[in-house]
Amino acid sequence: MSEAAVNALRYRPDFIDVNMGCPAPKVVKSGGGSALLKNPELAERIVEAVKSVSSVPVSAKFRIGWDENSKNHVAFAKALEAGGADFITVHGRTRAQMYAPPVDLAAIAEVKKSVRIPVIGNGDIYTPEEAKKMYDITGCDFIMIGRGALGNPWLFGQINEYLARGVLLPLPDAEEKMRMMLLHARKICEYKGEKIGVCETRKHALWYVKGIRGAAQLRNRFSTIRTLDELETLAEAVCGVK
Ligand SMILES: Cc1cc2nc3c(=O)[nH]c(=O)nc-3n(C[C@H](O)[C@H](O)[C@H](O)COP(=O)(O)O)c2cc1C
Incomplete structure (x- = not known):
């Protein structure tokens, strides 16, 4: 040790x-x-x-x-x-x-x-x-x-x-969640390269979309993304974020 x-x-x-x-x-x-x-x-x-x-x-x-x-x-x-x-x-x-x-x-x-x-x-x-x-x-x-x-x-x-x-701040809306998810994904890819980064991002993406209305139908697509571009397109589909 x-x-x-x-x-x-x-x-x-x-x-x-x-x-x-x-x-x-x-x-x-x-x-x-x-x-x-x-x-x-x-x-x-x-x-x-x-x-x-x-x-x-x-x-x-x-x-x-x-x-x-x-x-x-x-x-x-x-x-x-x-x-x-x-x-x-x-x-x-x-x-x-x-x-x-x-x-x-x-x-x-x-x-x-x-x-x-x-x-x-x-x-x-x-x-x-x-x-x-x-x-x-x-x-x-x-x-x-x-x-x-x-x-x-x-x-x-x-x-x-x-x-x-003693203040309970409001929870972030879908748009803020998607923005953070994309920032997080870009950071992971910067650190590990896009191939490994996107693989690691999948599970995080699923955690970020949890609770967002309408995202349930996109869950399968989030778990199979292969590129940052695909992730950006999906985030946009959830709430119009680029
Ligand atoms: C997937 C996973 C990986 C973890 N890896 C570590 C680790 O590497 N080192 C560590 O000290 N604890 C690790 N933990 C334990 C957490 O630090 C923590 O003690 C545990 O999840 C309970 O806290 P929580 O209820 O806030 O998650 C891990 C937990 C999970 C679920």
Whole structure:
């Protein structure tokens, strides 16, 4: 892990996060990701190893336990802190839950109370109200958003506005969604080239069109686009955006 950290540092990251929450069978099978929940001592040594070579902050992200009968979030958080983690992120589910509800906010609150380093709360935040609930119930220092941001990058601004002023901003209309989708698609293509970029864009396009009236009939076409031109034509068909 210290060798991996040295490699990662070549890319000049702001911090290094060690993923101790991934539930994927192929990752868990070799002892990685959330399999580490079964071995807090090893998790602590991993943080120590990364920390020993890192010039930037080191964090770890984990779940609240392997399964319902072996929740060990407090002991695990303490082990990471003892290993030298600068902050930690808790996804309030067990490995056995995968992505099924509910997210255990009380467990995240217990983690927050048990360590001195900053705690980031994570899991099922899709709305400004859910973001506030995560802060209020857990007392966490920051929140992290995963799936809620897919097709909805406005969520961050909406949450900030709600937390600062209690205002729920209106959701973007179809035109704004299509504009953002095209901007996003162009950025992906700029970064990865059009061929791979357009492939990756398909899933994002489907997330962006979710909820737009009339878009349901175009879903199949969105999932088979091959060029940016085709995507632009489809966006135009949805709402006249170029
Ligand atoms: C498709 C997918 C890929 C993910 N990849 C990562 C990853 O590479 N590293 C990581 O720490 N978490 C990863 N996660 C977990 C998320 O960061 C997050 O903990 C989880 O989705 C719960 O938050 P959410 O309910 O806001 O999505 C992934 C989740 C999904 C659905």
